[in-house]
Amino acid sequence: MKFKGLPGITAAWPEFLQSGLPAYEVPVSVRDLALRASALQGRTADGELIRLLTSRDAGELPLSESIGRLGRPDAVVILAKIYSGFLGGPIAQILKCLTAIKLSAQLRACSVNAVPVAWVDSGVCNFPVWEIALVDDAEIRSFGVAPGAVIPGTISETLSIIENFGRDAYDGEVLDVIRRSFAAGRSFSSATAELFSSLLQQWGMILIDSAGIRRSPSELLPVLSWVLSPFEVDPVSPRVSTTASAPITAWPQASATIGDVRVHRTMDRYGLELKQLFEGEAAVLGVIRNSLPRGSLDKLSGLKHEVETGIGSLTALAEDESGFSKLARSTQEKILYQLNKLQTHFDAALKAKEDVAARRIRNACALLAPGGRLQEMAIGAVQIPLRYSTRGLNVLYEHIDVTRFEHQLIWMD
Numbered sequence: 001m002k003f004k005g006l007p008g009i010t011a012a013w014p015e016f017l018q019s020g021l022p023a024y025e026v027p028v029s030v031r032d033l034a035l036r037a038s039a040l041q042g043r044t045a046d047g048e049l050i051r052l053l054t055s056r057d058a059g060e061l062p063l064s065e066s067i068g069r070l071g072r073p074d075a076v077v078i079l080a081k082i083y084s085g086f087l088g089g090p091i092a093q094i095l096k097c098l099t100a101i102k103l104s105a106q107l108r109a110c111s112v113n114a115v116p117v118a119w120v121d122s123g124v125c126n127f128p129v130w131e132i133a134l135v136d137d138a139e140i141r142s143f144g145v146a147p148g149a150v151i152p153g154t155i156s157e158t159l160s161i162i163e164n165f166g167r168d169a170y171d172g173e174v175l176d177v178i179r180r181s182f183a184a185g186r187s188f189s190s191a192t193a194e195l196f197s198s199l200l201q202q203w204g205m206i207l208i209d210s211a212g213i214r215r216s217p218s219e220l221l222p223v224l225s226w227v228l229s230p231f232e233v234d235p236v237s238p239r240v241s242t243t244a245s246a247p248i249t250a251w252p253q254a255s256a257t258i259g260d261v262r263v264h265r266t267m268d269r270y271g272l273e274l275k276q277l278f279e280g281e282a283a284v285l286g287v288i289r290n291s292l293p294r295g296s297l298d299k300l301s302g303l304k305h306e307v308e309t310g311i312g313s314l315t316a317l318a319e320d321e322s323g324f325s326k327l328a329r330s331t332q333e334k335i336l337y338q339l340n341k342l343q344t345h346f347d348a349a350l351k352a353k354e355d356v357a358a359r360r361i362r363n364a365c366a367l368l369a370p371g372g373r374l375q376e377m378a379i380g381a382v383q384i385p386l387r388y389s390t391r392g393l394n395v396l397y398e399h400i401d402v403t404r405f406e407h408q409l410i411w412m413d
Helices: 012-019 030-040 047-056 061-070 091-108 155-165 172-181 188-199 261-269 281-291 295-317 323-368 383-388 391-399
Strands: 076-083 114-121 131-136 139-144 206-209 223-228 248-252 256-259 408-411
Touching: 012 248, 030 091, 030 223, 030 248, 047 061, 047 206, 061 114, 061 206, 076 091, 076 188, 091 114, 091 188, 091 223, 091 248, 091 383, 091 391, 114 188, 131 155, 131 383, 139 155, 155 172, 172 188, 172 383, 188 206, 256 261, 256 323, 256 391, 261 323, 281 323, 383 391, 391 408
Parallel strands: 076 114, 076 223, 114 206, 223 248, 256 408
Antiparallel strands: 131 139
16 A cells, blocks of 8 residues: 555655665666676675674574675675664564565575675664564564663663463563563663564574664675665665765665464454554444444334324224224224334444454454554564464565555455
């Protein structure tokens, strides 16, 4: 779907997608980006950085291969800048990393030695870094820690509350990764780097904790393109640093809202579009209520009126207290009783339909449009792996289209 009308998307983003901005240049295609790679030949990655990455390599094959390819003279980097914070920040950060990974894979298919790198930054960003929100059914709950450079000792209690919120449905391995990464006493930047490295290890994405590094990514790495989110594009002042005076070559992050099978059925059942959910639960329910067959109640009321009028007219023609009059009144009472009973059942059926719709719409709004906001900025990055394990990230990777610059709606199988 088009970005226009989505909450939180500034006018600068569609302009950026269409023709770029003074500070950013958008390649036309993956092949166009591949052609630009030749201009970076000879700009090898900083040797000391390569040695540091190699010394920290724990031996996982995909990561070792990526570090080895980064050290080659023909290497180019697709860089995703992510921000350190509590449990990795919002879903947008995962989407940004997956975009860099998939774009790198497509460039390698064009014979370009592209390596995906995530640069963990502790600077100021445009979303809360000390708090995340998670969704369980229709409940949205926020979790956070006190601001600071180091993870506080109370982190274990916070993580236990998060586990309990999942009602034993959260993936145990992912919970272990979170506990290991966000251990008390660690810096938030190193914790964020380890979390994303663990979640994305199957693709060999290189995570660099920028704490203590005084040089910019563009000075240390042969950056071919930066992956930018709709919330980073600033037409005046770039949020990414570069030593070149030319516009930054940027690639738009795949933007997506992620739903489950149950919510998918709700959307199909009521013929809803994502943009309607941003208007809020009450507005959506109002549309559904108006679509229910309430005209049948009006018809029943009209039928009752006809029975009363018709039999009343017949009774008026007969003598008072005649056998016919008594029979007519008795018949009228029986018919009206059955009609009232039918009306009561019909009212109950409509009420049940409304109650079911209310529950389903509440769940849909909570997951797809929490608080009327775009999901990728409102919900925590760990929501997907906690609910679906790291296999959920595989589904996202397979479904996101990094060459279609529109907002996508992805359903988890």
